[in-house]
Structures are given as C-alpha cells and as structure tokens.
Amino acid sequence: MSTSTATLTTRPPRRALGKLIGLEFKVALRAPVGLVLGVAVPVMLLAIFGESGAFEKKIATTSITYRTEFVPILIGLVLVLIALVALPIPVVNQRESAYLRRLSTTPVAPRWLLAAQLAVDLVLAVVAMVLIVAGDVLLFGVHAPGQWAGFILAALLATLALFALGLVIAAIAPSAAAAGVMGTILLYPLLFFAGMWTPRATMSPLLHHISNLTPLGAAVQAMLNAMQGTFPTIGSLGVMAAWVLLCGFAAVKLFRWE
C-alpha cells in the first residue's frame, strides 16, 4: 500500500466522470430500455405513419397536414418514453439497492452518476428527435422548419421540462415499480394533450386551453409555429419554461440519495 496521506489530493480525478459516462453508454446498450422504447419505437411509428396516405390529409379547417402535426407529437412521444419511463426506473433502482449510498462513501458524489445517466438519456433523446425530423423532411416531404432557432429552442425547453418531470418521479417514487407506474400514468394525459389521439385543432375550447398549459401541448404548438416559419409565442415558451422551473425545483428539493 502506498503511504498517501489524507491531506493530499481530495478532488476526484476527472477521469472518473469519463468512466461513469462511458459505462452508462454500455449499460444503455446492454439494457436498452431507452434505446428500444425511446428511439426505436418512435422511429418505427414514423416509418408506419410515413407510408400511410391518410397522413397527407389536412387537420380540420387548418392548413396543417397530419404528417406535419405528428413531427412534434412524435418528439413528445420520444420525450415521455425516455424521460418518464427509461430515466427514473434505474435511478430509483440505484437508490433502493444503496448503490448511490455506496458512491457517497467514495470521493465521487452520487450526483456524478446521475449526471452521467442524464447525459446518456439526453443523447438518446437528441438522436431520436434528429431521426424523426430528418426522416420526415428527407423521406416524407415535410417542409423543414422555417424557424430553426425557434424549433430548437422549443425542443430544448420541452426536453428540459420532461427530464425535470422524470426527475421528480425519480425523487418521489418509493420503488422502481412505483416509478414505472407513475411514468406510465403520466404518459397518457401528456400525450393526449399533445394531440396524439385528437389533434389539438379539433379539441374543444376547454381541452385546447388545458392543452396549452401542459408541457407537451405547449411544445407541439411552439414547434408547429416554428415549422411554419414563425417564432414560437412567448406564451408557449413561457409555459414550458414554467414547467422546467417548477419540476426542476421540486426534483432538487425532493430528491433523496438513500
């Protein structure tokens, strides 16, 4: 054993974060929940919808085709599946199995592991979103967003809002099974108000109003605006930002490491 004294280096080596992220990528391939649910399923849906002629129809009295509307809706699907299902369950598992606690006895704090996992899930989400937009634009003739900056800003805020919501689940779920149930329960209303089953334009005024206040309703509206060349409204961006702050604050307040 070396005779390193306690007062020497007390900062964890930088290579630790690299190792943590590298291993999380391996885990993402070995237990590919996020990869299958969050990337493969939405991309598969994209392909199915792409082949369906029904998606050329315009929604109600609007000039928007179903195919266009489903670009942001599929992005919303990616985000709920990755942020609400794939993200919280492993985090809760690691708390339940005292792995986070084990890490807090080392120079590396467990928040580093959480950061590594968020980074990997974020990469999966970005890959899926890029595949959806690229597929729709390149293969199925959807117009590229006229307002790229607005589109990316809207997608970013939606991602942050959903990840923060996923972290709230991770914070309050007493068990991994409970986290799975909570994610699944939230998934349906979020996707409903995004217009997955009833396009927002066909919703009753009350439902439409509620939809505007949900993170994915606001996200779909903002991204549609950007696709049609107008910058998203302050209203829809503000709703998403409010969700980011609200859920982010709740997650930080409520998160338990053991």
Next chain:
Amino acid sequence: MALAANIFRLDRLTRAHFGSMFAASATAAADAPVAMPQERSLRQPVEAGPPIIEVSRLRKTYGSTVAVEDVSFAVTEGEIFGILGPNGAGKTTTVECLSGLRARDGGTISILGLDPQHDRAAIRECVGVQLQEGSLRPVLRVGELVDLFASFYAQPADTDQLLDLLGLTAKRRAFYRSLSGGQKQRLSVALALVGNPKIAILDELTTGLDPQARRETWGLIESVRDRGVTIILVTHFMDEAERLCDRVALIDAGRVLAMDTPVRLAEREGGGNHMRFQPSGPFDDRLLTALSEVNDLEHQGSRVVVSGSGDLLNAVMHALATVDVEAKDVQLESATLEDAFVRLTRRPTRRLEGGDGR
C-alpha cells in the same frame, strides 16, 4: 448455542489445554465433521502506538430515537477492531458517523487527525467502506466496476493485483448479477480497498455467506491487515470476532458495554466453564453440587450439565469415581465471547446452562 458449536469448542479446548490426557473421552468431538479451525494466532494485541481512530462520547439520534447514546473507543494502526452487538445496538450508525455518511449529534471523531464531518473529501479518499446491504449495478462486469471505482481515487490500488488477492481474476468479465453471494461479497471488499485506504470499515462482512465462503473471507481480511490496513469490523458473529479481531467493543442500546481482546472478554464476562456428560449410572446431585468448583447442575434428559470454574473436569471425574459412576461422552466448553455477549446484553438466550442467576 448450537451443539455443533459446543463440540467445536471442546475440540479446540482439548487441543489447546488438555492435550492427549483427555483425548480418549473426546473422540466423538474430535470426529465431528466441523472443519478444523485455524487456531487463533498468538500474536500480541496491538495496543502500542498512537491511535489512528479516536471516538469520544459519540451521540446520534434520529428524531426521538437515540441510535447511539455514548460511544468511545480508540483504534491503533494495524489493528482489526471489532464492533459487536445485537441488532439495533447502534453498530452501523456508529460506523456511518465514522465514514462521514451521517452527521453526529454529539461527541468527537478523529480519523488520521481528520473530522469526518468537516473533512469529508479527505476521509473518503483514505477510508474504504463496505456497506452492510446493497448491491452494485447488475449489468456491469466485475472488471468494469473495479476500474470504475479505482478511477474515483487519487492513488488507486493496482486493480489486477487486487482482483488476484480476492480471487476474482477469473471473474473479471462476469456480470455482477451472475456472481455468487461469496463472490459479490469479495467484490464488495475489493471496492472498499481499491482506493488504497489506510482504514477499511467492513459492515456485516460475512452475513449471508455459506461457511466455506465465510472462512475464505476471514483469511482475506487477515491478508488485508497484513498489508497495513487498519480494519473496523462490524459483526454479530462471535466466531468471526474471536477469529479476526485484536480487540472488540461490545455495544448495546447505543453504549459500549465492554471493550477488550476477545479472549480476555470471554474470560472476564463469559461466566465460567460447562461440562456435559452422560453418567453411566444414577448418582446423587449433591455429590457434585457440594464441590467448590461447581456452581450449578442441570439434567437434560439423561445427560448432566455442570457449570463452574477452576479445574471443573478433574473435580467432577474424581467425585464420580468415588461412587463408581463413569462420565461418558464428555463435552467441555469454556466461556466464549458469545457467553460474554449474551451475559452482557442480557437477551433471551439459547444457552443450555441455568446460569448463576446473574
């Protein structure tokens, strides 16, 4: 205590103190299918030198529950120091305060001159911890976990050497979830040591392991100590403490009840010896209870258990010989750490003796 444990002890006792004189009567014991334990080495307890760990009047409460009332002890460099006690005694809370996992409510702790509460980063660098429960990531391989944890430390141990020491080299590519209980435990010890710590805190090291794996783990701990690591061992297994620990602190209800070497603790607090035999014929109990060496006598079916001190065996054999009764299947049991434990903690016992009313 279990019969097997008695036989086991007689065997040790016979070899240690009675030699061949008593061997004939003890054949049943000698044939017992218990693996021969390595006799506790005769090394001197490490008591010299300045303490590497000093705990003074430690106190920790959770709400209105007092987990640790008043615990003080000091550990010398190179020692294996045992913390013993029944479930809920405050053992784990004590070591959690040592490793900086919990903030104490009172008292002082000094580890290598550092305070775990204020110098958390430094403590984590030089104290390796094995937690009582918990598991690692099931989908990571043994080698990945060891390399990962090594990357956390400024001056990690050589991971190849470490895996070799723990007999895990062949398992390097195995997933954590595929390991046996003993292998998981050894990996857990490896991760506690991978940072080249000066001190290792091992909580419930062998709980849930089969006897073979327990013995292997014990040997491992000794070799770790031989590398210069000071070890705090939390356990409720008395045989483990007797085998491994230089000194033990017996904790109950958040207080230290006694602290000494296992042998001295057993002698001082264990309550004398017990002799158990099958008389060849009836005899008057008073024949034995009158002996100054005998404190108590109890019948267990056709067997007789005599408790006492001094040269109990000779006194009883001699007295029985005067009435032409032979003692068969004699089993002798000296006071053990477990006896001391049971007496000090006053829990409902599995003991076979009537006791001296204490």
